[in-house]
Amino acid sequence: MKHYEDNFAHSSLPSLELQAEYKLLDLPQFNRPEMLNCVEKLLDNHIAEGRGNNICIRTFEETWTYQDLYEKANQIAYVLVEDLGLKSGNRVLIRSANNPMMVACWFAVLKGGGIVVATMPLLRSKELTTIIDCAEISHAFCDSDLSDEMNLIKSSFLKKVCFYKNSPETSGLEKLMETKSKTFHNFHTKADSVALIGFTSGTTGLPKMTAHYHKDILNICEAFPQYSLQPNQNDVFAGSPPLGFTFGLGGLVLFPMYFGASTFLIEKPSPDLLLKAIQDYKITICFTAPTAWRIITTKVTDFDVSSLRKCVSAGETLPLKVWQDWYEATGLKIIDGIGATEMLHIFISSNEENMKPGATGLAVTGYEAKIIDTNGKQLPKNEPGRLAVKGITGCKYLNREEKQKEYLENGWNITGDIFRQDEEGYFYFVARGDDMIISSGYNIAAIEVESVLLTHEDILECAVVGLPDEERGMLVCAHIVLKKNDKATDDMKQSIQQWFKEVAAPYKYPRVINFVEELPKTETGKIQRFKLK
Template sequence: MKHYEDNFAHNNLPSQDLQPDYIFIDLPQFQRPEMLNCVEKLLDSHIEEGKGNNICLRTFEKTWTYQDLFEKANQIAHVLVEDLGLQSGNRVLIRSANNPMMVACWFAILKAGGIVVATMPLLRSKELTTIIDCAEISHAFCDSDLADEMHLATSKHLKSICYYGNSQLEKLMENKPKTFSNYHSKANSIALIGFTSGTTGLPKMTSHFHKDILNICEAFPKYSLQPTTDDIFIGSPPIGFTFGLGGLVLFPMYFGASSFLLEKPSPDILLQAIQEFKITICFTAPTAWRIITTKVNDFDISSLRKCVSAGETLPLKVWEDWYAATGLKIIDGIGATEMLHIFISSSEANMKPGATGKAITGYEAKIIDQNGNEVATNEPGRLAVRGITGCKYLNRIDKQKDYVEHGWNITGDIFRKDEVGYFWFVARGDDMIISSGYNIAAIEVESVLLSHEEILECAVVGLPDEERGMLVCAHIVLKEKSNATDNMKNHIQQWFKQVAAPYKYPRVIYFTEALPKTETGKIQRFKLKK
């Protein structure tokens, strides 16, 4: 039996022999029926249990109950099927900042049998077009505030763009029924596609099933947070990141809690919301925790009980400074788009400051050498993990073979494991630059720079930085060497922000006569890092 009418995504899954081993799925909390639409547990079940009037989503301006979200998601699902011609299995892009309508669209797509591709609001038209072409996206929802770049994204695959925010979508919703018969998807039907950092050239699409979405809710939040229906979640990561999706949508709704959404989550606004709305659980990156620590004494955050950090390694000093200022322990964690969410973390009961933590319920991890052999205690090596979720790249057999070895997911991180099972971050094992919680692939920054008419060659590396974790640093060879001025550096930086997501721009630029290379012409980035 087919999963969907449009089976593009399932037809491009890696074969079973290339997929990782899935373990712990025989535990009762991870067992799912064959037919499963994750929306029914995350949203519909609250209505069926008479909890529709409970608050679900908040912003500074509005409050939605579970009933509000349920009805709007159902109306949007009707729009998708009846007005926009969605076929089950079609990929639907969402372009939006974190707001309630984005969440309603997210659920509506799954209700209608579509596959969600949520993106970050900073992406430019070129990056959006690449995503649309790679995933053969047929439909898009876009916040009208972000329409400019969406208008410029063109693809033969894209049939319709529907805008919301006192716009087209709301008009189409007006007369639609507030109930909807959900598509009968399978537990192992693809529910979402997450794009890893590279969105130039041929990016990697990692897919996750309906059962994966529910299973991660039984893993990290139960292990580290112990949520209740009274909890109010908040955070800075975009819902387009799986870190943000879990922390701001999946986890609160799985446990019947609520979420406070911020479109522009500056440290001051984050603290203001925590104070005014008595937030209890906060997700953000180490960079933000560092800044928030300097401002926290100006706000009342006594309601806060759990603090979560991910996106980059959490420096011990940030942990210590926050603990000294607040008495709260930041829960560190490492996850991956390929794994959907966090798989190594800690709880307040088993926390060791400076360590990322232990493999959480549903996962196991080990440290291996280049040959796949487990290394000795406290010896650095490659982090390998397996469990209830795993890497399933679409249409990228080469990358799938790189990520999955002998059934284990190889994350690209260098860790060590101590004598009592705690994992300690050592370094990234590739050229990924993690800056302020954003994953930035050096090669994608290079691809943008090389499109500039003045640039002959370039190489991009990450430089350690106390405030941001790492800085994007570009070593550039200009076609006309005499143009190597500070004005040119500024020009390149401003130009970059116009053609690509601004968070990727090179904050440090060095002009050079030539790049160090091997005899075969490969750039020696390790020399530039020094």
């Protein structure tokens, strides 16, 4: 058995005692052989079984078949091993917008025995340097359009950087690929060898890196997609999340390729471009965040979206108003879901047969979930508490034993979210653990206040946070984007406050309102409430 030559990732894993119970629930689809490279199921088998000419990736400019992706990934794997000196187990950073070459690089790293660290295009050199130093990254692929920040990185760990797409350098990736064979013998790795490292979003200070195995990558394809989407080879996936975000990686690469479908990638997705792709390329399954669904709903009548059959929302909770507006406009039910970088993808969701508007859903096949108090005791139905999950994937922080102990309790992953569970077993989002506002003794969930505000006819977007207050402990503060900026007056603030008290519990009304032109968001569409605080 061949082991990784560079053992950094595996020696940095938490001890087995600090990992969640790996629950297979006696389901054979999650049982993988001891030796496994996930690339074979996701890509190589399509070639071996005669599907090489099937369309795999489309953009507005180009089309790749499975054969195209297979050959380019093999050539890049040769570049990694022969020209860039990759050793098995080395971490390889990928800096790119969503495009076919990024996908080819992603597969090539795993073919060559490396570990993928895909990143968001908006990250700057300081953030990238921190990631490189934390994961001791030795190699990087970078889209030439994003070279400026890459060239500013100074790290003793980074040895080789290879640029692609319009690279002026003679050593650019495409140039190096020209002489390489289009067949490659994949590195023979274990099912429980680390395949990727994801850096958690929204972290401050030293970032947390969480590892996932080759079997994890395949197992999530048997979980949420089978439960909620029922994909087939004729499906065309599209969406806005970056591939550096595990929500985007799953929805736009892993899921379509596991089922032999195709994906449509947009480098700089906007609501208009996403709607144009749906209309012109007959997208059937779309992944995006709640904020995007809200905006798309206002524009959908200008486009033909009749090809759509599944709509998925994740990244943050889906307000009921957004769900209702989209359903009224299209007749389609948005599938809400909660996942986490630590868990790799969605673990609670619904499908068209068991959907309850307003509920996130049920634990998907492969997972269990429950609501617990601060002592780990399971709470009665409808009582808000901490969400605990375990199943086919789990948190594996590298070199962060203290954080691992915070995330794991008695074999369960503690996500940091406050949920409640009704009598039928459905889970309802209440708040992030740190988004609960305690004012004059009342527990007020920021998301509840936001959900009410979004039903106001003049409000486009909003984000609610708690402000420290000597008298009440905290005040409810709403940052609001109006549909028309010229209405941003003190009279409008008072009008909204009075209206709120008439339609919801008065103690929840926002005592402070700030009108803003836009809300701070991550690249994945999450509102950055910490900036508002």
